[in-house]
Amino acid sequence: MFGIRKYDNKMVNKGASIVKGRSLWIDARRRLFQNKAAVTALFLLIVISLLSIFGPFFLQHNFSDTDWGSIYQSPNLQTGHYLGTDGNGRDLLVRILYGGRLSLSIGLIATLVSVFIGVIYGTIAGYFGGKLDIFMMRVVEILYAMPYLIFVIILMVVFGRNIYFLFLAIGAVEWLTMARIVRGQTISLKEKEFIETSKALGQSDLLIIIKHIIPNLAGPIVVYITLMVPSVIILESFLSFLGLGVQEPLTSWGVLISEGSREMEAAWWLLIFPGLFMVITLASLNFIGDGLRDAIDPKEY
Template sequence: MSAALAGLARRRLARDRPALAALASLVLIALACLIGPSLTGHPPERIYPDVVRVAPGLAAHPRPDEVRPALQRLAFRMRVSLEEVVQDGDRVRLTLTAQKPIDLRAFRLLPRSGLFGEAAVRERSADGRRLVAEVPIRKRVFLLGTDALGRDLLSRCLAAGQVSLLIGLTAALAALLIGVAYGAVSGMAGGRVDALMMRLLDILYALPFVFFVIMLLVFLRAGLWLVLVAVAAVEWLDMARIVRTQTLSLKGRDFVRAAYALGLSTESVIARHIVPNTLGPIIAAATLLVPRVILLESFLSFLGLGVQEPATSWGVLIAEGSRAIESAPWMLAAPAGFLVVTLVALNRLGDGLGEALDPRL
């Protein structure tokens, strides 16, 4: 693609405001997924057992009515009895009793809960079976709520976005490289070689995707690598047909004949003339390929064949949310929202690039 055509495509794209809005949305989502988990204040894998399935909101937890139940659960794990709880602002004064002397090491459970800080012992009986301690309260805000284990859903969605976008870009890049090489070679070869290569594509098209994934389970464990291999192995087929069609229309042009007359090999003609002149359709198709890959990954993760714990993806979160849709609908709405916005933005950007790079316009 020449510099003049590239500049013309940029000007066309700059006038397409919906495509620019889609591009801005994708940049914001990518930045949020990249740096967001470190800014939320909640590690994605951190479990808060006392705030399970908390609804989205700006309220800080624990609320005043949640302090005593949370402390009672911790006291049970500490094997002590909670006699009195006096809350004063962001601090709470506890009176604990036990049948045996209270081991101070049990107070480590308080900061591990994530809602309370280190305890300071103020009074202790001579036999050690009764003591008074002051504990600071750590306020936590969960903008998108928490899941069934008490993990912050916003942090989980952003961390899942890293995996989903990585799978989408990596598998799409692999499919792009395979499809461009296969389609260019098939189109340039022509004749029986082209017919044989296209029949192989038809065979691969006829193979059901889920059946292919089940076959891969014989060699690979369910997880990230299975998704990458499965998606990259089938998503290059459309790209190969697009590049083959473009190559068939270009190989009879005068500049290709001139390249052969100058003594260039077929490999050089493909690399220096055929592929650069098909970049417009390739870029547009590649942009539309990424959302397809992300959707396939979500489908596999929904079936339990994709990303496995402790890693997560939008597909995994959607599968978890679908099982709790009645009691905690936000567990489904949050990751589904990220996925829908990303897919719509990628598709709209692909349409805009296709229009901007179309030489007929």
């Protein structure tokens, strides 16, 4: 009709060989492992986690044992206090590793819980919109307005002081921002034509959210997670400082750092070493987050 029949059927291999399909997540994994910074960061994070879990079994000191002969001892290889001791003569390395168990698991669990709740809540509010959205977002605002310290104290009073309620309390605070971010992004995404096409194809709302909205939200979600983990770890140390979090002799990185900062003129190692562990962890998380964000976006490659 228009005289141009450029598309050439000879070039097309007519289904003779079945192409192996790749999915976004397989591609993303391959891209992540090509990113040297992300792989190094992942390796460091795994090393720190393994050290925190298994390290204390191989050390001669216990995290609560006081060694009266060596109070404020600087790092010393002979006595087995490799990173020195604190004002009560407790070995710093063991305490850092024990603290790592707590800080890492709080960072991981509280973040995952709040991401899970926030993403589900935000996508539902943003996608369905209308009165549901207005209602859901007013609930978020009411919860925002509640002073969370009072909320945490009530939780502790009612259910007793328990480390799991600490996870719950932090998760309950952090998901609000996540829900807001996700809702905003969902609203801009759902106007895109590929969402409309998917509706015209007969795809159900739930599958549109799972297959199209959430993968396209991955960038902002991952970036926000890397910001959330440090803030969760710091929030925990603040709650512990108020006596609502972990209690002596147990410890966490946040607690160790805040104690160390008070004694840094007398014993520098009490601040430097816990700080070093925390900095390495957070920097690694940042690189992993950047790598993940790039890996999930096909346009980056």
